[in-house]
Amino acid sequence: MKRSFLLALTTPLVFTLAACAPQHPTITAIKTQPVAAGVNAHLNRADWPKSAWWKDYNDPLLNSLVAKALGDAPDMAIARQRITLAEAQAKAAMAADGPEIDFSADVERQKMSAEGLMGPFALTDPAAGTTGPWYTNGTFGLTAGWDLDLWGKNRDRVAARIGKVNAQKAELEQTRQLLATSVARLYWEWQTQAAIYGVLSDIRQEQNNIISADKQLYQHGIASSVQGVETDIDAGKTEERMADAAGKMKAIEARLQALTNTASVTLTRRELPAVEASLPTTLGYELLARRPDLQEARWYIEASMNDVDAARAAFYPDVNLMAFLQQDALHLSDLFRHSAQQMGVTGGFTLPIFDSGRLNAQLDIAQAQNNLSVADYNKAVVDAVNQVARTASEVETLTRKSQQHQRVERDAARVVALAQARFSAGLIAGSRVSEAKIPALQEKIAGLTLKEQYLDATLQLTSALGGGYRQG
Template identity: 75%
Template sequence: MKRSVIYSFGLPFSFLLAGCAPGHDTAAALSPNIPVAHIETGLVAGQWPENEWWKTFHDAQLNSLIARALADAPDMQIARQRMALAEAQAKMAIAADSPQIDFSADAERQKMSAEGLMGPFALTDPAAGTTGPWYTNGTLGLTAGWDLDLWGKNRAQVAARIGKVNAQKAEMEQTRQLLASSVARLYWDWQTQTAMEKGVNAIKREQQNIIAADRELYQQGITSSVEGVETDINARKSDERLAEIQGKKRAIEARLAALTRTPVVTLSPQPLPAVNTTLPASLGYELLARRPDLQAAHWYIEASMSEVEAAKAAFYPDVNLMAFLQQDALHLSDLFRSSAQQMGVTAGLTLPIFDSGRLNARLDIAQAQSNLSVANYNKAVVEAVNQVTRTASEVETLRVKNQHQQQVEADAARVVALARARFNAGMLAGSRVSEAKIPALQEHIAGVRLQGQYIDATLQLTSALGGGYHNG
């Protein structure tokens, strides 16, 4: 008797230990080149700081453009829907890991076969309690089920879904930053072109002064008409530059209208920001914590590792608890009697023994996807470091060039001041003052172009750092 009891209890556990589908070694897991902790400084999982860096320009016109782009741009709509889908999938995974209770009710009208297994019920026999052959069977009640998840498969799937939600949040922030950066770059390019247009118009006015003076001298017979040809040519070139600048401005306005989904974009000129930004002494990995693409890649790694754990747990048996509390009767008139009540509890066990390699294939797929996520992360880190290094170098170079250009403009201004002083003293004709102003205005336009290039480079560096220079 004791031996039979031992066998009856030991046999199921033997199946548990030896009956699982055989597994095999998978490919070695890749490791991130840069530890994930190095790019997580100052961040809270699943949240993102408000990186509204464009507000540091204190330009209401720019703020309005970016606000419209972030609210209505199709890219943002797509990003929001992707995040909503990921959140819904995570809720589904969480629900699947919890107990479930259902209510069901059904009624069935049937005729019993006198020749079948239920043959006695086809007869009308008061002594036997049968009233056949027709019956209206009814059932109603509650059923409950719960997958105990002893090996953590469901929990791993929940963790994977949550990781994907966090990745989608980071990707939405990436879209937000790219849109804001695109609008800001176009906006300051328009302002740069406007400032250059103002400088070219100033040059054209001085050229008109020279042309008028040359025409007066020619009419008085002092000079020949050939002497003013070069000034006429330069004036035509100024017209060409103005046409080119105006064409660029129209193209920028069209692109801003597309990004902000506005029929017509009307901008007013604003002064360009000063060149006075100081970069951090060291652009280390901790500054990359603000990059949404690296955060997304990190969360995809976390999700893929959970998928691997879920695939491994699938080799072990599933244990389910099921229970029911119902009313069941052959006749609806008897359905609500206490004697029609039935209840029960069932413990179910599902043990994979032979599956033709399906579980191993799923594990291989999960491991390969995890390795791919790590490889993508490693690539993203290398590209991020290269981008930051390249743009930071460009910003520093343009900062130095702007300093030198400011000195050149100061020297050109002294030449103009000297010419004006000689004109005031009656030593120089007014047209000569205009001739002295033109090189100074050309240097000013060159300075505006350099200033615009510097602003654009700082915006690119801001984007490369994910939203700002400051860590935290």
């Protein structure tokens, strides 16, 4: 009896599933590359760099600029609104998976046709309960429905929406890191130009000393006018460089105003941070996996995979439960009587059998979107690996060059000290001390440029490693 009962119960289900529209997807799924899989295996295991890495510079002005950019920049506002939209769409998908109860009420005034099916009601016959041809019909009550989602189609759609919410959160963090990096790079570039401007002012002062001394020598017939002209030309070039540095500083201030969404930015001079080797001993996948753009791409893959599952579930039958409890009467005076009550329960069953290929087309679209997400992710990982390798190599190279240039600056300083000693001993004129100082100051400018390049490279490396992002 049990076997016969099970056979009788399962046979209709087997035939039902066999009658479903056939699946014949034409697009093959692709996989993540090995290097991408390596990144996935090390998500959220690193402690460097820190999330608020810009605070390590201990610069209150830089901190305030970054905070202003992260709070008021239009890009951040757009990213936040995308999260809000994705969350609302996820809530809508969740609500679609649950039962629904509605209350409705309506009143209708209608005239019955004497020639139609309801013709007897067009007559006036109180004994028969007809007062035609006009009636005021009233209805009110509750209706309920529930899609049982036996195959998980709605649940997959909810999971896809949640994946997109997580992707938008990662996009917000990516925007945050890009803004913070841009502000920090511009800030230290301004500090470099300000420092160069100061050194150029010192060079201009020394050149003025030389020009003054040459004029005195020329007036006494000791020197020719050619030497004075050459010094004047050099002074003119220095003034050009000062004007160029001042122009760059103004341009940087304008860009910072745009990034921080403020009317004006007031910057003050401070020393550039020292060049030091602060990188980890290895730059492995555990650091690369901290990049929010890779996290974003990975969540889009998850979402698209759930869309594929939902597209597959659409091939199977839908089962819906519906019920109603209403009061319905042809006369409003009878609407609240017990005899006017009506109720019912309906079990709906929808089976796709032939749809001219629509479901297969939707499945192909979902699979193609998933493949596109995987391909984008693979490319993003490869680009990230190359970016980290390039920027890390640049940081190491600039570290060595800066250390070597420090020795050059020390040697130039010794030349200046020797000239100063000879001047103090009365062996040379003061203008010769200025001539010795100018090359040393030029080397100082070269050192500032190298230091700024090093700072910029470290900032790019921090950004390439995700800026300490951790998935929330």
